[in-house]
Amino acid sequence: MLTDTTAPVVLDRREGPYGEVVLRRHGELLQIIANGCFLMDTSDGRSERLLVDAARDALDDRPAPSVLIGGLGVGFSLAHAAADPRWGRVTVVEREAAIIDWHREGPLAELSRAALADSRTRILHTDLVTYVSEGAEPGGGPAETYDALCLDIDNGPDWTVTEGNNSLYSPAGLAACKARLTPGGVLAVWSAKPSSTFDDALRNAGFRQVTTQEIPVARGVPDVVHLGVRAA
Template sequence: MTVPVTPDTPETLDRREGPYGEVVLRRRGTTYEIIANGCFLMDTSDGRSERMLVDAAYLALDPPPGSRPALLIGGLGVGFSLAHAAARPHWGRIAVVEREAAVVDWHRSGPLAEVSAAALADPRTEVLQTDLVAYLAGSADRYDALCLDIDNGPDWTVDEDNRGLYAPAGLAACRDRLRPGGVLAVWSAQPSAAFEDALRAAGFGDVRTQEVPVARGVPDAVHLARRR
């Protein structure tokens, strides 16, 4: 018996094995989905919370008029955060860290170019193909804002290696990559009071959480904190 193909039937566009496991790009109707090691990560169906991640960081930073703060985006994903940042002239340098070569390819020459082509062509944009946790720990670069969205959040990591980002050493590395007064913004699939406590324990101030309502279930969240 032939299974009928409907608009909700996912079509696999690319599947790759890399040093961190399998990553898959699927299309479901007009929506693209990224699957990592069999677990759904993100899709192009909405993007409100990814855009809010960037806007909330800028508003919390409250830079002086005429300044152009430097931004680090952790995780290229489907490209919403990068595209939104590059569409705003008030950012200066925009660096995006992505460890999966396949994801970078999907944006540079694949289907996700429709989201990010203009952002990748922007002279302010730099793609750093490396692991975010390792980059934060080993780099000497400084930024005014870090917008991190590499997992489902501190309470639900898809990749075990990403737990280090939310641990004391990972948060200390985030703090060290920020200039004084800089802002850390972390996307999460749900609010986390425990993560707020961890941010304060790591020496951050002005810790708060902005929620993004979703159609069903608990809201998405953006956790914000400032380097004192």
């Protein structure tokens, strides 16, 4: 009997407070699945790198700007930010302990080992929606602000992984994001498809210079990054 070598192989499966999260290998690719929903894999990473670069390019020439990356995922955004010496603090918020473990000591370590060893990098195990909206840091202390927020926790504002994430893209959620930004800071939101209403939501929340940058994909609609700048 022949073995189907193209079938995905589950490397780890965890049950957490937000449901099931799975790491699997499909050929040479590593894939993350949450509650049966495909999130991302290691096939490309262009749009995740664009998320970081677009935010950096939209900033002024301030020295060593800080960046908050919402969602660790397969590590493309973190690795790209840490490889850029222009960034100062690089903070990643990730709510799934399993994903953090896969990067620290599992199959995803190859992608993020150098970034995690970088003294500028900090990983926070907490929920991004809670972290952005609360006026404090985990463990106490006043809320930190950032020069850029690069958010990639869903398949987009119109396609969230869990229902609670919807609040991040609401007027209250965008106001909380703006409060976490320094004057002139940039909010960048990754999406698997353009959102016809999200640019308007950014403008209504008081963001300026709202734009959408596209990355073509092999099939279907392009990945995009939605950008908005907090008024100085």
